[in-house]
Amino acid sequence: xxxxxxxxxxxxxxxxxxxxxxxxxxxxxxxxxxxxxxxxxxxxxxxxxxxxxxxxxxxxxxxxxxxxxxxxxxxxxxxxxxxxxxxxxxxxxxxxxxxxxxxxxxxxxxxxxxx
Amino acid sequence: xxxxxxxxxxxxxxxxxxxxxxxxxxxxxxxxxxxxxxxxxxxxxxxxxxxxxxxxxxxxxxxxxxxxxxxxxxxxxxxxxxxxxxxxxxxxxxxxxxxxxxxxxxxxxx
Numbered sequence: 001x002x003x004x005x006x007x008x009x010x011x012x013x014x015x016x017x018x019x020x021x022x023x024x025x026x027x028x029x030x031x032x033x034x035x036x037x038x039x040x041x042x043x044x045x046x047x048x049x050x051x052x053x054x055x056x057x058x059x060x061x062x063x064x065x066x067x068x069x070x071x072x073x074x075x076x077x078x079x080x081x082x083x084x085x086x087x088x089x090x091x092x093x094x095x096x097x098x099x100x101x102x103x104x105x106x107x108x109x110x111x112x113x114x115x
Numbered sequence: 116x117x118x119x120x121x122x123x124x125x126x127x128x129x130x131x132x133x134x135x136x137x138x139x140x141x142x143x144x145x146x147x148x149x150x151x152x153x154x155x156x157x158x159x160x161x162x163x164x165x166x167x168x169x170x171x172x173x174x175x176x177x178x179x180x181x182x183x184x185x186x187x188x189x190x191x192x193x194x195x196x197x198x199x200x201x202x203x204x205x206x207x208x209x210x211x212x213x214x215x216x217x218x219x220x221x222x223x224x225x
């Protein structure tokens with residue numbers, strides 16, 4: 001499979017627990033993005049990585065959310081002390097670079113449910 | 116990035132052309148018009164983009180008005196698999212954020 005993959009596809013957790021969501025981008029793509037999609041809404045930007053560094057994390061809602069990409073490939077989105085309002089589909093995308101001609105390819109998402 | 120306005124829903128008969136409109140009256144000269152779609156339970160999929168000229172690829176055609184204040188995505192022969200939410204996004208090329216609205220839910224009817 002040459003596309004973006006995300007695991008798990010579904011995650012159910014209890015309020016207050018810690019969760020990790022994983023994204024495997026397309027091989028060779030240096031840019032990686034996380035978005036969050038609530039029911040009935042379009043995706044909302046969370047964070048963008050260029051290589052190993054988070055170039056823009058302005059979309060993270062608060063300090064319970066953190067993401068890493070230690071080797072410039074796989075990324076993990078981490079959510080501490082989950083709340084019911086964190087329930088959403090978390091989407092990962094990757095691109096070869098920036099600008100036109102370097103479009104973002106999305107994974108299928110991880111559906112997070114916080115009980 | 117400029118704001119876009121799309122109808123919340125549209126129907127199209129299978130085999131007919133689907134024409135999805137988008138208003139972006141505050142678009143700037145260096146902003147592109149992008150279209151993505153999201154089939155149920157999948158991530159968004161890039162369709163096409165353009166700046167001024169009309170564009171066509173294997174998936175769709177994009178018609179941009181001369182004043183660039185609106186555009187239309189055309190799926191020439193809609194199939195049931197084209198049922199999805201279609202998002203019109205305006206952004207400067209070098210911007211990495213995609214700002215999605217609520218899109219247009221297109222239902223292709225047999």
